[in-house]
Amino acid sequence: MSKVLIIGAGGVGNVVTRKCASVPEVFSDIMLASRTVEKCKKIAAGIGGDKIKTAKVDADNVDELVSLIEAFKPELVINVALPYQDLTIMEACLKTRTHYLDTANYEPKDEAKFEYKWQWAFHDRFKEAGITAVLGCGFDPGVTGVFTAYAAKHYFDEIHYLDIVDCNAGDHGKYFATNFNPEINIREITQNGKYWEDGKWIETRPLGIQKPIEYPGIGKKESYLLYHEELESLVKHFPTLKRARFWMTFGERYITALNVLQEVGMTSIKPVKFKGIDIVPLEFLKAVLPDPSSLGQGYKGQTSIGCQIRGVKDGKQRTYYVWNNCDHEKAFRDANAQAVSYTTGVPAMIGAMMMLTGKWQGAGVFNVEQFDPDPFMEKLPEYGLPWHEEVDKPLPVEKRQ
Numbered sequence: 001m002s003k004v005l006i007i008g009a010g011g012v013g014n015v016v017t018r019k020c021a022s023v024p025e026v027f028s029d030i031m032l033a034s035r036t037v038e039k040c041k042k043i044a045a046g047i048g049g050d051k052i053k054t055a056k057v058d059a060d061n062v063d064e065l066v067s068l069i070e071a072f073k074p075e076l077v078i079n080v081a082l083p084y085q086d087l088t089i090m091e092a093c094l095k096t097r098t099h100y101l102d103t104a105n106y107e108p109k110d111e112a113k114f115e116y117k118w119q120w121a122f123h124d125r126f127k128e129a130g131i132t133a134v135l136g137c138g139f140d141p142g143v144t145g146v147f148t149a150y151a152a153k154h155y156f157d158e159i160h161y162l163d164i165v166d167c168n169a170g171d172h173g174k175y176f177a178t179n180f181n182p183e184i185n186i187r188e189i190t191q192n193g194k195y196w197e198d199g200k201w202i203e204t205r206p207l208g209i210q211k212p213i214e215y216p217g218i219g220k221k222e223s224y225l226l227y228h229e230e231l232e233s234l235v236k237h238f239p240t241l242k243r244a245r246f247w248m249t250f251g252e253r254y255i256t257a258l259n260v261l262q263e264v265g266m267t268s269i270k271p272v273k274f275k276g277i278d279i280v281p282l283e284f285l286k287a288v289l290p291d292p293s294s295l296g297q298g299y300k301g302q303t304s305i306g307c308q309i310r311g312v313k314d315g316k317q318r319t320y321y322v323w324n325n326c327d328h329e330k331a332f333r334d335a336n337a338q339a340v341s342y343t344t345g346v347p348a349m350i351g352a353m354m355m356l357t358g359k360w361q362g363a364g365v366f367n368v369e370q371f372d373p374d375p376f377m378e379k380l381p382e383y384g385l386p387w388h389e390e391v392d393k394p395l396p397v398e399k400r401q
């Protein structure tokens with residue numbers, strides 16, 4: 001029986017709140033706080049009853065956060081605001097000795113970095129305070145790290161090659177929209193690509209490497225090599241990896257629109273003067289694009305995200321593929337959300353459950369792959385994310401096209 005404070009009332013915040021509310025035996029008292037309290041109230045009203053308390057908080061302000069935490073006294077803060085708020089929320093957790101969990105690594109506002117170093121630097125202070133921070137507990141990062149840990153634990157003596165494959169074969173009927181916060185999404189895609197090979201990072205042009213990959217239940221989809229933050233923690237925690245890559249699918253129309261927006265400067269994060277005021281083009285673009293949490297209604301099709309791994313077991317080569325497919329319409333029926341918010345919010349709730357029930361313990365700052373994957377894998381299907389596996393079959397990412 002625990003109190004939990006959820007910060008951020010966007011697409012993901014909606015799913016985490018609903019999912020926590022569905023497990024009152026673990027999350028007995030829930031507060032949802034965000035910058036715009038009306039959004040919290042709308043989510044709370046959708047859940048019904050007086051189950052969810054709401055509050056307004058500016059998560060960029062440590063003192064405001066500390067006051068809220070001291071008033072509500074949660075055991076755990078689930079941060080599903082934006083990556084810009086990670087450090088202030090961690091600071092407030094330290095000051096109040098409260099456990100912490102998030103789904104995306106800290107980002108400085110003025111530079112797209114996707115690095116863990118700022119949050120890993122909190123390790124000793126969290127350890128001294130005797131509290132736990134779990135970083136990156138959505139789907140990717142999140143479940144992809146748990147999948148990798150599960151593969152390493154049960155199927156391999158050493159893992160050598162890891163390909164994370166992320167396909168969204170859904171159709172929301174809009175000309176151009178991003179499935180999670182547009183600012184973060186576009187920053188991620190327009191940066192250089194990067195992958196790990198033979199002990200070093202290889203950089204590529206943005207979306208410079210592509211190939212069709214077959215996705216279970218979906219078929220072949222053009223997939224692009226991207227840098228994704230979990231690669232940094234996975235190569236650190238699985239040093240036997242010779243290569244680690246991340247692939248994501250994009251439709252032709254999405255790429256064309258993105259190229260145009262980029263060419264005309266609309267994806268830039270450098271402020272420009274407009275009628276005497278500084279505006280950041282990407283922030284303005286976010287304001288005119290559809291809100292990701294509004295895409296759920298009528299969204300059709302599936303996502304498929306998984307890990308394809310090659311390594312050795314008992315001296316023999318082995319392959320392993322583990323994945324989840326999530327249907328947008330099912331996600332909408334279950335949590336009033338599209339599948340991208342759903343596949344992020346469900347693992348965040350399960351990670352919180354692991355912490356509050358003592359399955360994942362430790363003082364310090366951790367990535368999900370450092371914990372026992374088994375109890376988490378067991379809960380995924382129970383809360384809406386069934387997974388499947390194939391052993392010693394040809395890996396789709398390695399097939400010649």
Ligand code: NDP
Nearest residue numbers: 008009010011012035036059081104138139140141180181
């Ligand atoms: P949204 O933009 O829909 O929601 C973000 C929420 O955070 C909004 O309610 C926003 O408030 C609130 N917020 C922003 N700034 C502040 C602040 N200073 N103080 C308080 N609240 C604030 O984003 P999503 O729900 O799509 O994404 C949430 C997080 O999940 C992001 O960090 C994203 O990167 C991560 N994510 C992780 C994935 C994974 O698999 N690991 C996949 C998808 C997303 P307001 O309503 O006022 O704007």
